Amino acid sequence: MSNSFVLVINSGSSSLKFAVIDSANGEAVLSGLGECFGLPESRMSWKFNGEKTEIAIEGDDSHHKIAISKLVGLTEELGLQENIVAVGHRIVHGGEKFTKTVRINEEVTAEIEKLADLAPLHNPAGAIGIRAAMEAFPSLPQFAVFDTAFHQTMPERAYTGAIAKELYTDYGIRRYGFHGTSHYFVSREAAKMINKPIENSSFISVHLGNGASVCAINKGDSVDTSMGFTPLSGLMMGTRCGDLDPGIIEYLLKKGWSQDKVFTALNKESGFLGVSGGLTSDARGILEAMEQGHEGAKLAFQVFTYRVSKYIASYLAALDSFDGIIFTGGIGENSMPIRSQILSNLKLLGFKEDVKGNEDARFGNAGIIGNSEMLDAVAMVIPTNEEYVIVQQSMALLNN
Template sequence: MPTPAPKSQHVLVLNCGSSSLKFAIIDANTGHEIISGLAERLGAATPSVKYKYKGDKTLIDLEPEQAHAEAINTLVTLIKDHKLDEQLIAVGHRVVHGGEHFTKSVLINDQVIESITQAATLAPLHGHANLLGISSAQDSFKGLPQIAVFDTAFHQTMDKVAYLYALPYNLYTEFGVRRYGFHGTSHFYVAGQTAKLLNQPIEKSNFISAHLGNGCSVCAIKNGDSVDTSMGLTPLEGLVMGTRSGDIDPGLFNFLTTQLDYSAQQIDDLLNQKSGLLGISELSNDCRTIEEAATAGNQQAALALDMFCYRLSKQIASYMVPLQRLDALIFTGGIGENSDIIRKKVITQLGFLGMECDTQANLDARFGQQGVISTEQSRIKAVVMPTNEEWVIALDSANIVKEL
């Protein structure tokens, strides 16, 4: 007798940013997206919602200045119009910062909201948007369990030697000043998928995962656990990113304030919005645009790419210290999954580890294709693994609902 198919477990996944709302209904059993879309430019003059359902793409213009609550109301209408609400079992929320309060995903209640609110002071741009998304979803989906899935949770296995700053210790004990790390759901997902690809247990796997997009981070994963990562107290620390500076000399703050009369807000804007690939290239934060310009002979675009790859390669090499043994380097995220140019540069710079790029495999592994891109002779494998953070959120949400 055939085994009956598992009952569909549809989870509405919400990723609420400061001016955008990414959403999808995902079958937690299969990862299949039923509907997905993005509300963007919320609070601005021309907000809109674009979504994909059954292969058709639709754009809806919202009223000027409409924000998150109105966007979620539009989303509720979409879901009900397509009769998708009857199968929903939960709403899963991506929450960027969980501080030290959360080491795993949790059912949202008043106490959880209070803890998220406290952690939001460490990442105000993301945290307050996450709280707004939770509040709006609670109003719109009364009776559905609301689940919080934290970017920081995967990194709570780091040791103090990795997560503490060399600052007065009371800043940590009293105010929680430490390195937390981000992109945790992505690093967790691609590590598990890479272990399956290489046919080895995750509990015995040592990986370095490079999540490369507009935001970038590297994670050292030892026997399946995060032991170090490049982002810190906030998502600004670490690598060169699209518009973020990554690591800088903290003395820059004194220089900018005393010599150039910058305010704290101006410094924050400079480091988060005007630096990185955009700042160096003076062209764009989009890697594709910069690669095209560099190929055409733009020297600043070429410099931006070289700096990006150099800092990335240094960060990866440094994680051989906590790992000692490396099974594979994983590329993921928009840049990591699609830029064969950056992947080849990085693998070449890490050649001393016994890693060599397979040119054809590297070209083939683009546009959502996974695969090993190192040569058979390489001592350490290089892998492209598309991430799927939304499926992780859906899975965690479905598992928590099962326990209710």
């Protein structure tokens, strides 16, 4: 093998996703997941050459550290290690400190840890993954790619909250946005699809998965996005409520709810799960139950598609021109009924579904699924590849 590979690491609070990716074409030659860290069922699985292997992770040391140590042995055993030229880490929150991908050193790692207040579930875990990987691969250059970085081009009017200025200056409370690597990737691919330079292209990118967000992309730059200070705001999601009157929080606290109970409800018991009456947080389960006449599932479908449609329509105000809507993410790439309903909700903007195109653009296939003659715009599906963005940006820094 003569190709250059990048090891991509996405470290969660109790999990570790990893992939060894060919920098030339974005293909994963090895992909895997460590999960249930800290629990007796802690395990690690990977896929190589179409074969899946799973092992238990045992030991008193950090399970992140143990998993990465096993990953070192695995890449060596499979003959991949000599071709790995860099390690790229997905980091959720860069605050205002990190506006682009950076090479990791002790100062960068410490800054990521300092930003833990902004992403308490994600940044500490990301830093743990970085420290373990730095120890395991001491000779490899390592890079941090931030979910928030793409949105640092938002103008003040978009990221400023209508709150006292001191809340921003003293505590950093503002709109940051997430899913940046996904919105960045699909917008570049969409520009290729319509045969326009990205700097002349403007889209509304709709990333729909268990987490979901919309991004207004004006001439290649993010100018507004639905997630805010945290990933809780914006669209309804699998278990997150999305936009909510903050007065509800005060109301529940006065009713005797604890802070933890309130935020557990908003983060883990809302969205598809909550609106459907506790049925499921998975869109596939919602669609199946809706077909069988489940009223809660039907309402969850309606609320979700309506809210996505509202965001798309409102984000036209953020753009100077408009080339189309991009659907991506697990739901956006695969759920024909959800995309169909969203386009139907946008009929006043002239959007019409291409039923055959919508059927074809699933399961990894990109394509045009509708258009608006009135706006001279298309609706399209672009499968996201956030790992490849991490590879591309790591290699760009490495080569410079």
